[in-house]
Amino acid sequence: MRARRLLVAAVVAAAAVLVPAPASAGPLSGGPVVVPSDGTMVTSPLTTIVGATYRVTVTGAYSYNGRQHLADCGWWNPETAGDAWFPGGFLQVNGATAECGSQPYTTTHTYTWEQPGTGAPFTFRIADPGGPYDNVGSLVADVVEVRSQGAVDGDCARLTTNDPTADLSVIHVVVSAIATGGAGPALASASCRFFDSGGRLVATVSTAVPGPRAYGTDVVVLPAGEYRSCYYASAFWVMDGASASDSDC
Numbered sequence: 001m002r003a004r005r006l007l008v009a010a011v012v013a014a015a016a017v018l019v020p021a022p023a024s025a026g027p028l029s030g031g032p033v034v035v036p037s038d039g040t041m042v043t044s045p046l047t048t049i050v051g052a053t054y055r056v057t058v059t060g061a062y063s064y065n066g067r068q069h070l071a072d073c074g075w076w077n078p079e080t081a082g083d084a085w086f087p088g089g090f091l092q093v094n095g096a097t098a099e100c101g102s103q104p105y106t107t108t109h110t111y112t113w114e115q116p117g118t119g120a121p122f123t124f125r126i127a128d129p130g131g132p133y134d135n136v137g138s139l140v141a142d143v144v145e146v147r148s149q150g151a152v153d154g155d156c157a158r159l160t161t162n163d164p165t166a167d168l169s170v171i172h173v174v175v176s177a178i179a180t181g182g183a184g185p186a187l188a189s190a191s192c193r194f195f196d197s198g199g200r201l202v203a204t205v206s207t208a209v210p211g212p213r214a215y216g217t218d219v220v221v222l223p224a225g226e227y228r229s230c231y232y233a234s235a236f237w238v239m240d241g242a243s244a245s246d247s248d249c
């Protein structure tokens with residue numbers, strides 16, 4: 001029990017000094033696609049992945065009657081309504097009414113929402129109930145994968161003890177890796193390496209367990225001398241394939 005209390009204290013001390021490093025993965029986009037108002041279905045350049053989340057941005061307005069009356073992603077300006085706009089919901093994404101149809105109207109005509117991947121490119125189609133033959137213009141749609149922004153750090157802590165019965169020829173090491181942020185479960189790992197005064201690698205200890213916090217202990221037997229330790233920590237977010245790493249030597 002005594003050893004366990006010491007271990008917990010060392011782990012807490014190690015965790016307190018960690019500084020997160022930014023995740024290396026960024027947004028993934030295939031670029032915007034023009035959605036014509038003639039009813040043609042177009043697809044996003046990006047093939048989406050089931051389990052991932054995508055941010056859809058649709059901007060612009062088109063004439064639904066060949067005159068000055070416009071419709072955008074989710075709203076329209078009826079011919080008899082002056083300058084007033086009303087919910088329209090003419091744009092379809094993957095065959096269903098786009099989410100912008102339930103969002104507040106904006107004079108920027110730019111709407112953004114998130115929806116899950118389907119395993120295929122997203123499809124866009126303007127379904128004008130009055131018919132597309134007199135329409136002029138288009139919308140622009142962009143689909144960007146939302147990746148979790150996580151961070152990871154690690155540390156190597158030599159576990160000291162005041163236990164008079166402890167074997168002082170054996171060095172106990174706490175290896176920790178902390179993965180923070182992100183949308184999904186993470187796998188975190190860290191390794192600690194010990195070098196002697198000549199820079200030669202004399203021992204390595206590692207841990208790799210599910211995040212967000214991974215702690216491991218190991219025992220290394222080192223010959224007498226002073227040692228320099230360094231760590232390498234990495235984390236992989238299972239949900240979307242993002243990863244991050246950090247090291248210090």
Ligand SMILES: [Ca+2]
Pocket residue numbers: 064065128130131132133134135
């Ligand atoms: Ca029309």
